[in-house]
Amino acid sequence: MLDERAAKILAAIGGRDNVVELEPCITRLRCELKDNSLVDEAALRGLGVHGVVRIGGAVQIVVGPEADTIASDIEDLL
Amino acid sequence: MTVSTALRVSSPVGGEVAGLSAVPDPVFSQAMVGPGLAVRPDPVAGDVLAPIDGQVATLHPHAFVVAGESGQAVLVHLGIDTVRLKGAGFTMHVVKGETVRAGQPVIGWDPAALEAAGYATICPVVALDAQNGALVDVAPDGPVSPGDPLFVWTG
Numbered sequence: 277m278l279d280e281r282a283a284k285i286l287a288a289i290g291g292r293d294n295v296v297e298l299e300p301c302i303t304r305l306r307c308e309l310k311d312n313s314l315v316d317e318a319a320l321r322g323l324g325v326h327g328v329v330r331i332g333g334a335v336q337i338v339v340g341p342e343a344d345t346i347a348s349d350i351e352d353l354l
Numbered sequence: 355m356t357v358s359t360a361l362r363v364s365s366p367v368g369g370e371v372a373g374l375s376a377v378p379d380p381v382f383s384q385a386m387v388g389p390g391l392a393v394r395p396d397p398v399a400g401d402v403l404a405p406i407d408g409q410v411a412t413l414h415p416h417a418f419v420v421a422g423e424s425g426q427a428v429l430v431h432l433g434i435d436t437v438r439l440k441g442a443g444f445t446m447h448v449v450k451g452e453t454v455r456a457g458q459p460v461i462g463w464d465p466a467a468l469e470a471a472g473y474a475t476i477c478p479v480v481a482l483d484a485q486n487g488a489l490v491d492v493a494p495d496g497p498v499s500p501g502d503p504l505f506v507w508t509g
Binding site: 301303327341 | 380381384386387411412414417419427429431437482
């Protein structure tokens with residue numbers, strides 16, 4: 277189930293080709309993307325994320341305490 | 355989450371209590387991951403203490419989560435954007451999965467050095483995924499010593 281969530285989150289940030297770097301930080305995924313406009317916030321919220329924050333050039337997806345697990349699941353898909 | 359009980363959460367550091375809204379990071383200031391408090395640490399090198407009894411569920415050099423027996427998990431984050439330091443200046447005294455007691459040293463750090471390097475040193479202490487209104491006996495803004503009560507998390 278987590279794998280599926282990871283895949284859906286990845287799809288909602290523009291897929292693997294859009295990801296430059298993805299780093300978990302306790303409760304959030306810090307995503308450096310090629311094109312931030314590909315981020316589908318509505319889809320992410322539909323996946324139950326707590327929020328989407330754009331800070332500097334990065335997009336941070338607040339997923340809760342499972343961030344580390346989700347990030348490693350997404351990294352398996354990259 | 356299993357049945358929870360009233361969980362006393364104590365301050366991981368000494369300093370000044372502030373609301374989460376004082377934290378210069380929207381994830382914390384908007385309580386996206388849960389309600390809680392923040393502490394502006396005294397600018398002296400020292401240890402950051404476990405806020406509750408429990409198991410170290412997540413451990414990074416700059417942040418950690420302790421999960422209590424009831425499943426309630428408390429996040430302590432040391433400063434803001436400190437993930438960028440990639441552990442430099444932090445000393446971990448425990449390992450992930452270890453059982454700790456409230457007040458036990460978890461991480462050593464030097465907030466004065468972080469401040470000198472341009473980082474905000476304020477420490478959010480968050481009741482992860484707690485409901486609004488679940489925190490009672492919340493400490494008022496003002497001085498706090500390490501291990502002093504911050505709030506009680508009711509289930």
